[in-house]
Amino acid sequence: MKDKATSFDIAYQAGVSQSTVSRALRNSPLVNEATRTKIQAIAKELNYKVDKNASNLRTQQSDTIALLLFEDPTSDDSAINPFFLSMLGSITRACSNKGYDLLVSFQQASNDWHADFEDSNKADGLILLGYGDFVDFEEKLVQLTEQGTHFVRWGAEVEGLPMVTIGCDNFQGGKEITEHIIKQGRKNIAFLGSASTHAPEFFDRYKGHCAALKSHQLVVNPNLQFNALYTEEAGYKAACRLIESNEVFDAICAASDLIAIGAMRALKEHGKAIPDEVTVAGFDDIAVASFTFPPLTTVKQDTKIAGEMLVDSLLELISGKEISTALIKPELVIRKSCGE
Amino acid sequence: MKDKATSFDIAYQAGVSQSTVSRALRNSPLVNEATRTKIQAIAKELNYKVDKNASNLRTQQSDTIALLLFEDPTSDDSAINPFFLSMLGSITRACSNKGYDLLVSFQQASNDWHADFEDSNKADGLILLGYGDFVDFEEKLVQLTEQGTHFVRWGAEVEGLPMVTIGCDNFQGGKEITEHIIKQGRKNIAFLGSASTHAPEFFDRYKGHCAALKSHQLVVNPNLQFNALYTEEAGYKAACRLIESNEVFDAICAASDLIAIGAMRALKEHGKAIPDEVTVAGFDDIAVASFTFPPLTTVKQDTKIAGEMLVDSLLELISGKEISTALIKPELVIRKSCGE
DNA sequence: CTGAAAGCGCTTACAG
DNA sequence: CTGAAAGCGCTTACAG
Numbered sequence: 001m002k003d004k005a006t007s008f009d010i011a012y013q014a015g016v017s018q019s020t021v022s023r024a025l026r027n028s029p030l031v032n033e034a035t036r037t038k039i040q041a042i043a044k045e046l047n048y049k050v051d052k053n054a055s056n057l058r059t060q061q062s063d064t065i066a067l068l069l070f071e072d073p074t075s076d077d078s079a080i081n082p083f084f085l086s087m088l089g090s091i092t093r094a095c096s097n098k099g100y101d102l103l104v105s106f107q108q109a110s111n112d113w114h115a116d117f118e119d120s121n122k123a124d125g126l127i128l129l130g131y132g133d134f135v136d137f138e139e140k141l142v143q144l145t146e147q148g149t150h151f152v153r154w155g156a157e158v159e160g161l162p163m164v165t166i167g168c169d170n171f172q173g174g175k176e177i178t179e180h181i182i183k184q185g186r187k188n189i190a191f192l193g194s195a196s197t198h199a200p201e202f203f204d205r206y207k208g209h210c211a212a213l214k215s216h217q218l219v220v221n222p223n224l225q226f227n228a229l230y231t232e233e234a235g236y237k238a239a240c241r242l243i244e245s246n247e248v249f250d251a252i253c254a255a256s257d258l259i260a261i262g263a264m265r266a267l268k269e270h271g272k273a274i275p276d277e278v279t280v281a282g283f284d285d286i287a288v289a290s291f292t293f294p295p296l297t298t299v300k301q302d303t304k305i306a307g308e309m310l311v312d313s314l315l316e317l318i319s320g321k322e323i324s325t326a327l328i329k330p331e332l333v334i335r336k337s338c339g340e
Numbered sequence: 341m342k343d344k345a346t347s348f349d350i351a352y353q354a355g356v357s358q359s360t361v362s363r364a365l366r367n368s369p370l371v372n373e374a375t376r377t378k379i380q381a382i383a384k385e386l387n388y389k390v391d392k393n394a395s396n397l398r399t400q401q402s403d404t405i406a407l408l409l410f411e412d413p414t415s416d417d418s419a420i421n422p423f424f425l426s427m428l429g430s431i432t433r434a435c436s437n438k439g440y441d442l443l444v445s446f447q448q449a450s451n452d453w454h455a456d457f458e459d460s461n462k463a464d465g466l467i468l469l470g471y472g473d474f475v476d477f478e479e480k481l482v483q484l485t486e487q488g489t490h491f492v493r494w495g496a497e498v499e500g501l502p503m504v505t506i507g508c509d510n511f512q513g514g515k516e517i518t519e520h521i522i523k524q525g526r527k528n529i530a531f532l533g534s535a536s537t538h539a540p541e542f543f544d545r546y547k548g549h550c551a552a553l554k555s556h557q558l559v560v561n562p563n564l565q566f567n568a569l570y571t572e573e574a575g576y577k578a579a580c581r582l583i584e585s586n587e588v589f590d591a592i593c594a595a596s597d598l599i600a601i602g603a604m605r606a607l608k609e610h611g612k613a614i615p616d617e618v619t620v621a622g623f624d625d626i627a628v629a630s631f632t633f634p635p636l637t638t639v640k641q642d643t644k645i646a647g648e649m650l651v652d653s654l655l656e657l658i659s660g661k662e663i664s665t666a667l668i669k670p671e672l673v674i675r676k677s678c679g680e
Numbered sequence: 681c682t683g684a685a686a687g688c689g690c691t692t693a694c695a696g
Numbered sequence: 697c698t699g700a701a702a703g704c705g706c707t708t709a710c711a712g
Contacts, residue, residue: 004459006689017699022691032697047487049459053397054689057704062393064443069432080429082627088428088444089420092409096446101462103404104428104444106436119344119389121705122441147387261631287422291601293633346705357683362707372681394705397688461689 005046013046014039025050056121065100065314066123067091070107070130070137081230081258082286083303084129087154090307091127098311118149125150125314131230133198134158152314154306156200157325164317165325166309170201173299173330174208177281178253180297180332182216184339186251186279189213190224192238192263193255199229202255205283209253223247228259235262243270250278251338257282257289257298264292264337279338285331295335302328345386353386354379365390396461405440405654406463407431410447410470410477421570421598422626423643424469427494430647431467438655458489465490465654471570473538474498492654494646496540497665504657505665506649510541513639513670514548517621518593520637520672522556524679526591526619529553530564532578532603533595539569542595545623549593563587568599575602583610590618591678597622597629597638604632604677619678625671635675642668 007025011018016035024031024039031039042048056062069084080088088104095102103123107130117123128141128151138161144151145163157165181189193199195206210220224247228238235258242249243266252267254260260282264274272278274294282289285300305328313323347365351358356375364371364379371379382388396402409424420428428444435442443463447470457463468481468491478501484491485503497505521529533539535546550560564587568578575598582589583606592607594600600622604614612618614634622629625640645668653663 004461008689018690019692019699019701020697022689023698026691030697035697047459049456051397051689052460052462053393053402054461054704055691057391057393057397057706058689058691060704085425085429089425092444092446102444104432104442106432116389119387120392121344121394122392288628288631291628291632293631348705358706359683359685359708360681362705363682366707370681375681391705394688395707397690398705398707400688 004051005043005048006051007048009046010039010042010048013042060121061124062121063100064103064123065095065125065127065311066103066105066117067127067129068105068107068117070128070132081131082288083256083284083301084131086286086303087129087307090303091129091311092307093304094308094311098315100311100315118151125152125318127151127310127314128153128155129310131199134200135198150314150317152310152317152323154310156204157327158197158200164313164323166306166313167201167325167327168301168306168330169327170204170330171208171211173283173301174205174253175212176208176330176332177283177297177299178209178212179216180334181251181253181279181281181338182212182218184251184275184279187218188221188224188247188249189218189251189253190226190242190247190249191253191255192226192228192235192242192259194227194229195225202229205255221247224249228255228262230256230258232258232262232265235259236266237262239263239266240270243267243272252278252280254280254282257284257286257296260296260298260337261288261292264296275337275339281338285333289333290335292337294337297335297338298333300331300333302331344391345383345388346391347388349386350379350382350388353382400461402461402464403440404443404463405435405465405467405651406443406445406457407467407469408445408447408457410468410472421471422628423596423624423641424471426626426643427469427647430643431469431651432647433644434648434651438651440651440655458491465492465658467491467650467654468493468495469650471539474540475538490654490658492650492657492663494650496544497667498537498540504653504663506646506653507541507665507667508641508646508670509667510544510670511548511551513623513641514545514593515552516548516670516672517623517637517639518549518552519556520674521591521593521619521621521678522552522558524591524615524619527558528561528564528587528589529558529591529593530566530582530587530589531593531595532566532568532575532582532599534567534569535565542569545595561587564589568595568602570596570598572598572602572605575599576606577602579603579606580610583607583612592618592620594620594622597624597626597636600636600638600677601628601632604636615677615679621678625673629673630675632677634677637675637678638673640671640673642671 007018007021011021024036193202226238228234282296282298285298289296347358347361351361364376533542566578568574622636622638625638629636656663
């Protein structure tokens with residue numbers, strides 16, 4: 001059982017040429033019905049599978065997509081950001097549905113990750129997903145584009161960056177959640193999350209947040225914005241700084257669920273009741289969000305739709321079509337952390 | 341920039357033969373130091389990458405591992421069981437560290453998934469991960485073994501099944517968590533989770549559970565075991581049946597965290613206080629477990645270690661070594677759902 | 681230390 | 697509808 005059958009073995013058994021075997025297995029209309037049936041039966045019996053390396057080498061395409069997940073710094077443990085884990089799941093599914101294989105790889109944003117997969121013909125295109133200082137890898141994205149690599153990225157649309165981006169309408173999401181908080185009667189809303197070009201997605205959420213404040217005649221108090229990046233721990237620390245700042249606040253609008261969860265921990269430790277004294281809102285709607293206490297009001301980024309859009313766009317790009325930047329609609333998910 | 345450079349292009353520029361280029365790029369000691377340096381410089385400049393398809397075809401190995409995640413039935417949405425998602429993350433990391441690529445694929449347990457990846461030379465070996473009715477795919481596992489496919493699986497050791505398994509010591513885990521529950525003064529402990537050969541991991545946990553009861557002179561009441569498989573919803577329903585059964589119980593030992601979380605929902609709906617009236621324990625220690633209210637006492641299966649063991653074992657198997665079944669040690673994680 | 685050559689297992693243009 | 701043949705881009709035994 002050890003030696004794998006080749007198309008020549010099948011040709012021999014079927015009494016035809018190897019070319020005909022290849023055609024038959026690819027369901028070429030050129031092949032006689034009876035011949036095809038016979039060949040396919042033999043192939044099945046021999047447990048024959050087309051050698052992908054040979055066929056890819058010949059056709060110069062791999063029917064494989066590479067997903068690059070980058071994180072900086074790489075966390076020690078296997079605790080990948082749950083939002084990206086969920087995206088990974090959804091992308092895997094979407095690839096399966098399209099008959100593509102998916103190569104998954106972690107990358108340090110600092111590495112020379114850019115075109116390895118496509119240049120080595122392991123993949124027909126790339127999906128880029130992750131976080132890290134955007135300013136750091138902006139130039140790599142430009143490089144990728146210049147090399148003509150087929151790729152799509154998940155993230156924020158950045159002005160002046162000529163590349164296709166699939167992302168969430170973060171501005172809209174930040175606006176809607178803030179309006180919800182305001183509707184619950186809060187007026188002094190702190191924003192926990194970095195607000196700079198280093199983290200464009202958060203920045204867009206912040207801009208939406210500010211827009212909502214203004215449209216309700218509320219002041220944007222810059223002292224109520226505290227930097228925080230990605231982790232629960234960062235959220236916890238930002239909330240501690242907020243509490244110690246002695247600024248008046250009755251609500252927290254966090255740039256992500258993880259930050260919100262960290263903030264809730266800080267609030268509890270400081271004896272602040274949620275939502276009575278301080279309401280808390282997140283962003284992402286990761287699985288954990290419905291199990292916090294109280295359950296977290298947040299903005300859902302639909303990872304199922306996002307994964308499908310990323311894969312669909314990439315496949316169109318590979319097939320030579322023009323694709324354009326697209327934003328998915330954020331969706332307010334009201335639970336109890338902002339009051340009923 | 342569009343046409344990819346080949347080793348012939350480099351040979352031409354360097355004024356050597358293509359064979360020498362190939363050797364130099366593989367750091368063969370046969371190549372003159374100066375020649376090697378020169379060739380590598382040119383390769384870098386041309387942005388040359390070895391074509392994986394060609395090199396795999398030639399060497400007949402792919403430096404790629406395939407991860408098959410199977411689920412039956414496949415859920416509609418992207419909500420993969422969080423435990424497996426975490427495993428996926430850890431396996432991805434472990435592969436990176438070993439210089440292997442990882443192909444990820446979802447499979448219906450019912451499909452003809454078995455040897456596609458290895459037979460088509462896309463991967464050197466397989467990691468099998470997932471759930472579904474074990475009885476259904478037992479024969480496929482046997483088939484895989486007979487075909488000489490290189491694979492390791494995550495799961496329970498099953499008697500009489502001659503294949504390598506990496507798993508958690510589920511018996512021990514079930515025993516420890518039950519002893520903890522007993523130590524908190526509970527005597528009527530319900531077990532929520534299937535206890536049959538269709539779900540061997542749960543069955544082992546149940547056996548450990550029963551062993552703990554017996555060693556503390558408690559009766560094993562079969563009416564307190566309720567079937568539930570994998571989902572929060574299943575846990576919710578099992579707990580409802582338990583409550584409606586009018587059996588006396590003061591604790592729930594769930595076969596997984598998701599089941600435990602569903603059970604907590606049912607208890608809350610029926611006005612039962614956790615942990616005062618009923619204590620609840622889970623299994624897995626998924627990320628959500630620390631955010632439930634009250635936080636869930638559970639048994640941790642360390643996915644980081646598990647992922648590394650799976651990858652390490654598979655690589656040894658591929659390299660021709662003998663490997664043997666191994667169990668990772670479960671770890672009691674005490675939070676508040678079983679009392680302080 | 682280097683080169684010429686075979687061959688990995690396919691796909692497909694070409695000829696019939 | 698079928699076959700003989702070229703060629704995808706490498707790696708490596710063989711000869712020097």
